[in-house]
Amino acid sequence: xxxxxxxxxxxxxxxxxxEHEEYDYLLTDFGGGGYVGYHSVVSSSGKFECxxxxxxxxxIKIGGSGSVEADVFSLGCIGRTLVSLRRTISAKKGSxxxxxxxxxxxxxxxxxxxxxxxxxxxxxxxxxxxxxxxVPKLIEDETAWSVWDGDRSDLTVLKIDATANQPGGHVARAxxxxxxxxxxxx
Amino acid sequence: MDFYGITELQVDEIGIIHLxxxxxxxxxxxxxxxxxxxxxxxxxxxxxQHFINATRExxxxxxxxALTCIASGLNDLxxxxxxxx
Numbered sequence: 001x002x003x004x005x006x007x008x009x010x011x012x013x014x015x016x017x018x019e020h021e022e023y024d025y026l027l028t029d030f031g032g033g034g035y036v037g038y039h040s041v042v043s044s045s046g047k048f049e050c051x052x053x054x055x056x057x058x059x060i061k062i063g064g065s066g067s068v069e070a071d072v073f074s075l076g077c078i079g080r081t082l083v084s085l086r087r088t089i090s091a092k093k094g095s096x097x098x099x100x101x102x103x104x105x106x107x108x109x110x111x112x113x114x115x116x117x118x119x120x121x122x123x124x125x126x127x128x129x130x131x132x133x134x135v136p137k138l139i140e141d142e143t144a145w146s147v148w149d150g151d152r153s154d155l156t157v158l159k160i161d162a163t164a165n166q167p168g169g170h171v172a173r174a175x176x177x178x179x180x181x182x183x184x185x186x
Numbered sequence: 187m188d189f190y191g192i193t194e195l196q197v198d199e200i201g202i203i204h205l206x207x208x209x210x211x212x213x214x215x216x217x218x219x220x221x222x223x224x225x226x227x228x229x230x231x232x233x234x235q236h237f238i239n240a241t242r243e244x245x246x247x248x249x250x251x252a253l254t255c256i257a258s259g260l261n262d263l264x265x266x267x268x269x270x271x
Contacts, residue, residue, distance in 0.1 A: 006229040024255065027256065068264045074270070075260065082248075090245070
């Protein structure tokens with residue numbers, strides 16, 4: 001599994017259409033046996049490419065057969081690719097606030113790409129952990145972002161209520177939520 | 187991904203598909219598997235397109251949505267005792 005054989009399509013809705021476009025990610029091209037080599041996938045503009053061999057778990061490279069653990073490894077590699085692509089593109093745009101990878105996401109990706117298959121997360125708990133990674137809704141609210149980017153991985157599930165965006169109120173409210181979370185998990 | 191079926195189409199020497207209705211006289215016919223159309227291309231092409239104009243919030247949402255969606259796809263495979271490879 002690698003970024004070249006995951007296809008993306010717009011999610012289909014009956015009317016009314018959603019406020020934001022949503023997408024489905026489709027796994028294709030099963031049976032990776034033929035891919036244990038180092039051919040590349042290049043994006044349509046030719047600017048980005050990935051080496052397919054880099055997504056294969058180490059135990060498969062030395063002759064093991066496919067497993068869900070090996071797929072989790074590939075998923076971790078895909079996550080790392082997305083994060084670094086994001087950084088590359090934002091560096092070109094000249095933004096500096098894009099650098100941090102949220103601690104909780106980094107932990108997940110590190111665990112997924114462990115060379116020991118037994119140390120990789122089980123797939124079902126992994127989904128809940130990924131779903132728990134809410135992105136702060138208040139883009140200007142540096143309190144929320146500093147929590148999201150910070151070291152306390154349990155705080156990364158904090159979801160800031162977007163309706164709290166009142167003059168002079170939202171930062172204080174976000175801070176109160178952070179303190180509440182600290183009290184609960186601290 | 188939905189699988190719609192198998193079709194037989196006329197193909198010229200360099201592999202371009204021609205519909206029977208345009209009167210093209212084909213040298214050969216080939217069988218094709220017909221799947222659901224993925225409008226945004228592969229993952230690499232998709233994120234390259236979308237990261238350029240995305241805000242910080244949107245771009246992280248793309249990363250997390252993609253990983254969550256792929257993980258649940260792997261979970262579906264696992265429940266059927268399959269691996270992607």
